Each structure stands twice: as structure tokens, then as C-alpha cells.
Amino acid sequence: MIARLYNCVAGAGRRVVTFLSSPIRCCIRIIDTLNEHTGTGVAWVSTLLVLVVCAEVYLREVHGQAHTGLSELQWHLVAIVFLMGGAYTLKHDRHVRVDIIYASRSPVYQAWINLLGCLIFLLPFCALVIVESQSFIEYAWRIKQTSSDPGGLPARVAVKSVIPLGFAFLFFQGIAIVGKSLLTIAGLDEREDKEPDATDEAVGT
Numbered sequence: 001m002i003a004r005l006y007n008c009v010a011g012a013g014r015r016v017v018t019f020l021s022s023p024i025r026c027c028i029r030i031i032d033t034l035n036e037h038t039g040t041g042v043a044w045v046s047t048l049l050v051l052v053v054c055a056e057v058y059l060r061e062v063h064g065q066a067h068t069g070l071s072e073l074q075w076h077l078v079a080i081v082f083l084m085g086g087a088y089t090l091k092h093d094r095h096v097r098v099d100i101i102y103a104s105r106s107p108v109y110q111a112w113i114n115l116l117g118c119l120i121f122l123l124p125f126c127a128l129v130i131v132e133s134q135s136f137i138e139y140a141w142r143i144k145q146t147s148s149d150p151g152g153l154p155a156r157v158a159v160k161s162v163i164p165l166g167f168a169f170l171f172f173q174g175i176a177i178v179g180k181s182l183l184t185i186a187g188l189d190e191r192e193d194k195e196p197d198a199t200d201e202a203v204g205t
Helices: 002-019 021-061 068-091 107-142 156-160 162-185 198-204
Strands: none
Touching (some): 021 162, 068 162
16 A cells, blocks of 8 residues: 555656656756856866965065955955855765765665755755845944954955855755756656766876
């Protein structure tokens, strides 16, 4: 009886996903493209971060000049890289996983883990951060919060505003993963061939 009920529900779910497969794929492509371009932009921010660090070290060690603004700019850029690069990392499956229960499993089993992980943990947590950070950011804008250190940057409120934006991008990428997982479970595998990156090429060499 239970097996028959399960097969009935699974079959109905598979038919629904099959019927909605075109809009699901369209949504996945839009989100993946958005986060791919965002990740490319964040890579240039990382390059800027390296230059700022080098400039700050040069001025401090060679000329004996300490610049609070440059020091603060470093962690501003680090915050942008981590917040805005999280969705790109998730898209390319480069985040931390417990591979003991994931790597050796079948694609359908992995899809179930991804689906439940997104629905139970990722999406609710992202939504919580986005909602709860609103009052925090509104207060910062209301008082026009700046650095409390002499010579610090006046844009502390701006970097705080990146918090909900970064988690929004992560939320959308979670939706894309849910869509991919549903397609895989339904037998309509949407997995793209992974493009080799620098790490893969190095391992292969």
C-alpha cells in the first residue's frame, strides 16, 4: 500500500516537473548567467584587492606612512568578494561539502541531497538574513554611518548594503539548484558538463 502510494505520488511529481521543464530550464539559465557574470566581476575586485594590499604595505614599510583608509578598503573589498562571490562558488560546486555521504552516490541521490539541503537549510537561511538585515541597514543609512577611525572611509553604510544583495544572489542560485535537482530526479537531467577550471587542469597535469 505504501509502495503504491509512493509510486503514485512520484509519478505525479514526475509528470508535473516534465510539464514545467521548459520554464524551469529557462529560470536556471537566467540565474546561472547572472551569477556567472557576477563572479567574473568579483574576480576583478580580487585583483583590485591585491593591488590595494601591495600599496598599503609599500607605503607603510617603505615610507612609514599608515593609511587607515587603505586598511579599511581591504576588508571592504574582502566583504564584497565573499558576499558577491558566494553564488558563483555554489554554481560551480566549489563550496565545502561532506563528501563522505555525497561524492560516491548516484546522480539522483545527489540531487535529493541538493534539493533537501536547499529547501531546508540554504533558502530559509538566505531569506532570514535578507529580512533581518533590513533594519540593520536602514539604521546605518539613517545615521549615515561612516568609519569611526580618523582617516577612515565614509562608505561603511554602502558595504553593509551588500549583505542582503549577496544573500539574494545566493538565494537565486539555490532556486537554480532546486530546479536542476528536480530535473535530475525526474529523469530530465539538466547537469551541464563541467568546464575545466585552473584547479582541474592543474590536477590533470
